[in-house]
Amino acid sequence: MIDLNKDQIQELFDFSIASEAIQNAFIASAQNHTQTPPIAQLAFPASQGECCVKTGFIEGTEGFVVKVSTGFYRNPDNGLPSSNGMNLVFCAQTGAPLAILRDEGWLTDIRTGLGGALATKALAKSGFGTVLVIGTGLQARHQARCLQQLTPDRSLSFKIWGRDTAKAHSTAEDLRKHGIDAVSVIDLAEACGAAEVIITCTPSRKPLITSDWIEPGTHITALGADSPGKQELSINLITSAELLICDASSQSLQLGEFQHLPPNSRPICLGHVLNQDHPGRTNDTQITIADLTGLAVQDAAVSLAILRAANLQNTSL
Amino acid sequence: MIDLNKDQIQELFDFSIASEAIQNAFIASAQNHTQTPPIAQLAFPASQGECCVKTGFIEGTEGFVVKVSTGFYRNPDNGLPSSNGMNLVFCAQTGAPLAILRDEGWLTDIRTGLGGALATKALAKSGFGTVLVIGTGLQARHQARCLQQLTPDRSLSFKIWGRDTAKAHSTAEDLRKHGIDAVSVIDLAEACGAAEVIITCTPSRKPLITSDWIEPGTHITALGADSPGKQELSINLITSAELLICDASSQSLQLGEFQHLPPNSRPICLGHVLNQDHPGRTNDTQITIADLTGLAVQDAAVSLAILRAANLQNTSL
Numbered sequence: 360m361i362d363l364n365k366d367q368i369q370e371l372f373d374f375s376i377a378s379e380a381i382q383n384a385f386i387a388s389a390q391n392h393t394q395t396p397p398i399a400q401l402a403f404p405a406s407q408g409e410c411c412v413k414t415g416f417i418e419g420t421e422g423f424v425v426k427v428s429t430g431f432y433r434n435p436d437n438g439l440p441s442s443n444g445m446n447l448v449f450c451a452q453t454g455a456p457l458a459i460l461r462d463e464g465w466l467t468d469i470r471t472g473l474g475g476a477l478a479t480k481a482l483a484k485s486g487f488g489t490v491l492v493i494g495t496g497l498q499a500r501h502q503a504r505c506l507q508q509l510t511p512d513r514s515l516s517f518k519i520w521g522r523d524t525a526k527a528h529s530t531a532e533d534l535r536k537h538g539i540d541a542v543s544v545i546d547l548a549e550a551c552g553a554a555e556v557i558i559t560c561t562p563s564r565k566p567l568i569t570s571d572w573i574e575p576g577t578h579i580t581a582l583g584a585d586s587p588g589k590q591e592l593s594i595n596l597i598t599s600a601e602l603l604i605c606d607a608s609s610q611s612l613q614l615g616e617f618q619h620l621p622p623n624s625r626p627i628c629l630g631h632v633l634n635q636d637h638p639g640r641t642n643d644t645q646i647t648i649a650d651l652t653g654l655a656v657q658d659a660a661v662s663l664a665i666l667r668a669a670n671l672q673n674t675s676l
Numbered sequence: 677m678i679d680l681n682k683d684q685i686q687e688l689f690d691f692s693i694a695s696e697a698i699q700n701a702f703i704a705s706a707q708n709h710t711q712t713p714p715i716a717q718l719a720f721p722a723s724q725g726e727c728c729v730k731t732g733f734i735e736g737t738e739g740f741v742v743k744v745s746t747g748f749y750r751n752p753d754n755g756l757p758s759s760n761g762m763n764l765v766f767c768a769q770t771g772a773p774l775a776i777l778r779d780e781g782w783l784t785d786i787r788t789g790l791g792g793a794l795a796t797k798a799l800a801k802s803g804f805g806t807v808l809v810i811g812t813g814l815q816a817r818h819q820a821r822c823l824q825q826l827t828p829d830r831s832l833s834f835k836i837w838g839r840d841t842a843k844a845h846s847t848a849e850d851l852r853k854h855g856i857d858a859v860s861v862i863d864l865a866e867a868c869g870a871a872e873v874i875i876t877c878t879p880s881r882k883p884l885i886t887s888d889w890i891e892p893g894t895h896i897t898a899l900g901a902d903s904p905g906k907q908e909l910s911i912n913l914i915t916s917a918e919l920l921i922c923d924a925s926s927q928s929l930q931l932g933e934f935q936h937l938p939p940n941s942r943p944i945c946l947g948h949v950l951n952q953d954h955p956g957r958t959n960d961t962q963i964t965i966a967d968l969t970g971l972a973v974q975d976a977a978v979s980l981a982i983l984r985a986a987n988l989q990n991t992s993l
Binding site for chain 2: 360362394396397398399400401402403406408410412414416423425427429430431434437439442443444445447449451452453454455456459461
């Protein structure tokens with residue numbers, strides 16, 4: 360059994376392979392060629408902690424994945440990171456454990472970054488260049504870096520907005536250190552109006568942006584809402600959009616941004632757009648919204664990519 | 677993080693400590709002092725395989741457990757065991773991984789053996805001595821051994837019945853090698869009539885025993901039914917019993933032997949009997965039935981017992 364820590368995982372990680380694997384996972388999910396049983400969640404109010412266990416399998420692949428991710432929000436007070444966890448890979452032929460990927464949550468961060476970037480690239484209007492990122496955490500950085508890396512022929516200009524201006528400033532600074540054109544902005548309404556793409560990645564529980572601020576042709580990728588009560592976009596913005604896309608409608612309508620829609624809403628699966636079974640955006644004036652809640656099969660895809668790289672390395676030694 | 681294989685786990689295992697831990701887990705479960713989110717299951721029909729992921733936490737303990745167990749029933753054709761899996765323990769204060777227990781399913785077998793033995797000891801009539809075990813697999817052996825070990829002052833006489841007489845014979849032989857008084861029997865109806873305790877542990881999908889065969893005062897512990905469609909006891913036997921006990925009614929009524937009861941049935945939680953909040957059996961003529969489907973908090977209890985033993989060993993070195 361392969362046992363890798365975070366450093367070893369990062370060394371084996373290949374952006375192009377991972378992004379293709381995740382694209383294929385979205386397509387397999389849209390085509391119901393996946394198994395994603397219920398997510399298990401535990402809560403530890405005394406330690407401000409939570410745990411989430413996701414299990415997933417993409418039919419036809421060599422392994423299934425069980426991902427344990429934890430968030431304990433008092434950890435930083437004791438010098439520990441809030442996030443932790445691991446991905447476990449098991450053989451789909453024998454059930455034997457194949458790999459323990461002790462990624463401390465890094466694979467989740469990167470598959471979320473890649474998922475957002477794939478959705479944004481697929482749905483933004485042609486020739487888009489200005490991107491507003493709302494949020495200043497780790498995922499804000501991943502979204503910007505993954506999107507730039509996924510569109511290498513394009514010079515994207517990122518604006519970063521956060522409730523805390525100092526944090527927005529330092530997020531932009533971090534991105535510039537990685538060669539990305541990024542500055543922080545203060546006026547959210549103005550920044551929304553100037554953006555061709557908006558990416559939201561905050562834990563907000565009330566709408567941050569409203570339809571009045573959004574110009575025709577804007578694409579929005581919403582990543583923050585992942586449990587009941589969370590919300591980043593106003594209802595009027597969602598209902599004014601011409602195209603609603605999600606990673607999996609069962610999750611999006613229950614846990615995601617689209618939980619605030621009428622229950623008979625039927626957003627389109629991202630996989631159908633990526634596979635060109637659905638045309639996606641058809642002109643440069645539509646407002647489009649992609650809501651991503653995160654799929655267990657993204658974890659499976661990225662974990663299998665690491666496992667294959669590790670096996671290849673062992674073979675070539 | 678502690679990483680133990682099956683041999684190391686077996687070496688650290690202490691029967692009395694584990695049995696007390698599992699008793700406390702049943703009590704905590706009955707008192708709703710546990711968290712047991714939905715079980716995740718995957719199916720691999722091409723390899724006759726299945727995977728089950730159970731997550732559990734007993735409030736007030738130091739860690740929560742994620743258990744991955746697999747059964748791939750073509751493995752023996754290739755010289756591999758059908759069962760595999762591991763228990764993972766995480767800190768309830770920080771979310772950090774504490775232990776990987778690569779038990780290959782052994783901890784599940786033993787906690788199931790102990791759970792059955794605890795239920796049998798609590799519910800059988802006073803002075804019971806004759807025990808019929810229906811089933812010839814690994815769990816039949818665990819049930820007999822755990823029950824004898826849990827009642828050391830008693831000389832139990834075990835009868836073993838199976839559809840395959842040769843297997844019943846070899847199960848009895850195995851038990852005798854461990855100093856247990858056991859013989860195989862051929863006539864199931866006759867053996868039921870002569871037994872004070874009956875333990876069923878088969879994957880049967882139709883009733884094996886019926887009320888006509890059962891004498892007053894008999895206690896039955898039913899372990900086999902753990903998914904829709906499985907059944908070991910006839911409905912008339914269940915409805916004729918004076919006391920129905922289960923490990924967790926939500927599971928028992930959906931997956932266990934009591935799935936065949938009317939949906940408004942309310943079996944008593946074993947933990948209430950173990951804690952003496954419920955009197956359990958009140959005379960030596962009642963027929964009692966305990967249906968056990970297996971709780972994630974049993975996995976948590978037995979895993980924490982191993983973790984504590986490992987930490988103690990490290991401290992004393």
